[in-house]
Amino acid sequence: MVELSDYSGLNPTWCPGCGNFGILKALNSALVELNIEPHRLLLVSGIGQAGKLPHYTSGNIFNSLHGRPVPPAIGAKIANRELVVVAISGDGDAYGEGGNHFIHACRRNHDITYLVHDNQVYGLTKGQASPTSDTGFVTKTTPSGAAPPINPVTLAIAAGATFVSRGFAGDAEHLTDLIKKGINHKGFALIDILQPCVSFNQKNTFQWYRQRVYKLPEGGEYDPADKAAALGKAQEWGDKIPIGVIYRQEAPTYEDQIPALAGAPLVTREISPAQVENVITEFL
Amino acid sequence: MPVDINFLVGGEAGQGVQSAGFLLAKAMSRAGYHVFADQDYESRIRGGHNFFRARIKDGRVGAVREDVDILVALNKETIDLHLPELAAGGVAIYDGETIADAGADKRLFSVPLEKLAGERLMANTVALGAALALIDYDPAMLDIVLSGYFREGKVAEGNIAAARAGYEHVMKGYAGKRRALKTVVTGRRMLLTGNDAICLGAIAAGCKFMAAYPMTPAGSIMEYLAAKSGELGIVMVHAEDEIAAVNMTIGAGYAGVRAMTATSGSGFCLMVEGLGLAGITETPVVMIDAQRPGPAVGLPTRTEQGDLQFVLHAHHGDFPRAVLAPRNVEDAFGVTIRAFNWAEKYQLPVIILTDHHLATSYATVEPFEIGGVNIERGLIYRGEGAPEKYRRHEVTKSGVSPRAFPGLSRALVVTDCDEHDEAGHLTEDAATRTAQVQKRLRKMVGLKQEISRPFTYGRKKAETSLIGWGSTGGAIQEAVDILRREGRSVNMLQLNELWPFPTAAVSDVLGVATNTYVIESNATGQLARLIKTETGRDVSGKILRFDGRPLTPAFIAEAAKKEGC
Structure with missing residues (x-):
């Protein structure tokens, strides 16, 4: 059995009280509860404080460029479909630098889970506005206030993602459950995680979020398969912020639809130069 | 007398210039001739002026030639532009019923292409039959070639009938203009482009993953491997952009499969970020840059060798890489296999530089020998130790x-x-x-x-050495022949491995010849600069072409003479 001690790593360099600690705890718990051994796991992260997370736990790790964790995660998943692939970003990484990769990964429905640590600010570069900063958020790069934010949940549903959810770093238990659901989901699973930045975001604090977040009811009261209702729920932001699975549908994954991927993982297949002989005859 | 016939099929986009030209090349290849064919087209879907040149020889041919022996003009513009290129004894076929104002040049022969075709769509196939009749081509072989291309059914039958109509029209009407060629069938050769050869090299090397974004002239690589995906177990992902493409490729390489991407210069610009990622993470990846004239969009459907210094230096910081540049279609197969081996053995990015001319030109090549393909995956951990x-x-x-x-x-x-x-x-x-x-x-x-010894041709000691890299190998070789026939002392060195730089081999050549000229399809002599930094030596001169058109033997020979060769 996998134990929490299997998911220990380097000591985090995050600020004391950072929302990332809750996310790390929830991810480790989810991996243990799903009994995923570290060598079966691939964590692909970007750059930012979120991107450091893989080093503070365990697994195969590909710490990628800023904005780019999703494409190598896709390449690795196709190379070895047996890997559990989790991509990890911050809001700048996912929705700014990596915006194009994000919408197309949603659309193609790759079978990976995407954790976005959404603290509505750039932390590692010390406090500039991010794509999800609230309207009017004043920073050194937005002295007149930030432009209206991207709504990642709406964007993901519109782009065709098949699992769209929002978690809160201040509720690790709920987040653990979301991450488990995301990993178990066949297809692209977004978990946008409200993550207070204790150093650079004095507006969207733990307290601010705690006063607003509420858990979407499960078991029939809220139906995440209803796309129109989900888009409506995704718009809710302000006095009340829903967390939980906002949208979910079953659909074939990208990988399921590639005939070449039927059978053993690509990485285990032998290299056979003789394979080219049949093709050569076409050119004669 | 040796056979050396240059066909040119011209018309506007949408008239079937490419398919008629390819079928002509295929027909000659099947008859046992050597073929080199290039394509000249504009960045548009309909209209404009396109042509396909197919040069036929009974010995090896590695370059195009400017003067035309048999011109197939599918429109008036082709007559205007290419009639002046007709060689002595050359003839032109055109449709006098649809092109009324062709002029009175005695070398023009009207064949009612559209009328014989019954519909405009197959006029190009009628022209193909007519052109092949001018050299007394075996009509039964033409049927076989057309059946192979159009497969079975009505389309094949219609095209066979159309070709036959054009063929018979010429056989009846132009007895005096025909030139019978001896049949030289000697066993089947492949007819393929540089891009095709890269695909075959990648398949033989065990490439299992490709991600790319469509871009001329690299696009046919992704299309071919996508078409073969299910059959060969290769996944080709059409990515959202080149940044995603290179990063997906790196992800697959990290996970342990042989992976590549292909683009052109401005797509490579977007991939530069990923190049360094492969460098620092020591991930094997093969990147193909099929060059076209830049900067920016430049001349999107034309050729240039303008990316050499770019790919040598792309990205910030110091890290190892390799740069290869196949010198012809045949070489592209082996170079691609080498690229995959080096990428894994040394765990680094390997860049293959081709260009529009190599990527899209057809050449006849002996079937690739699979027995000699060596797969070297380098050091792999297989569970040794804790x-x-x-x-x-x-x-x-x-x-x-x-x-x-x-x-x-x-x-x-x-x-x-x-x-x-x-x-x-x-x-x-x-x-x-x-x-x-x-x-x-x-x-x-x-x-x-x-690094292996680069390709050399001609006597070891010569007064003049021509030095080229990549796709210009065939053209320079023929230029050497031209110059030597005229009594000049010339040899050549053609590099297909550019980084690490073959310093010793290049220094040897520079130390022997009195005159050394680089031959390059770019405006500044990028190889000359590389030679200077790596050997400390200057070349005597640079023969450069950067108008987007391929270097030809005649162009190189003339320029060399002007330089004092």
């Missing part, structure tokens, strides 16, 4: 650390685009940084040993 002791970036004497594949053993494969320690975890420790940089750069020592 898995917790595995360190992806272990500092070794060669600089190469055994690769483990995530998920295939209990060893964890950890890497980072930040500087990292041996275990792959990010660090800012000064000593570790120094050790990792040195470790990565040490891989070049081994890689340098892999």
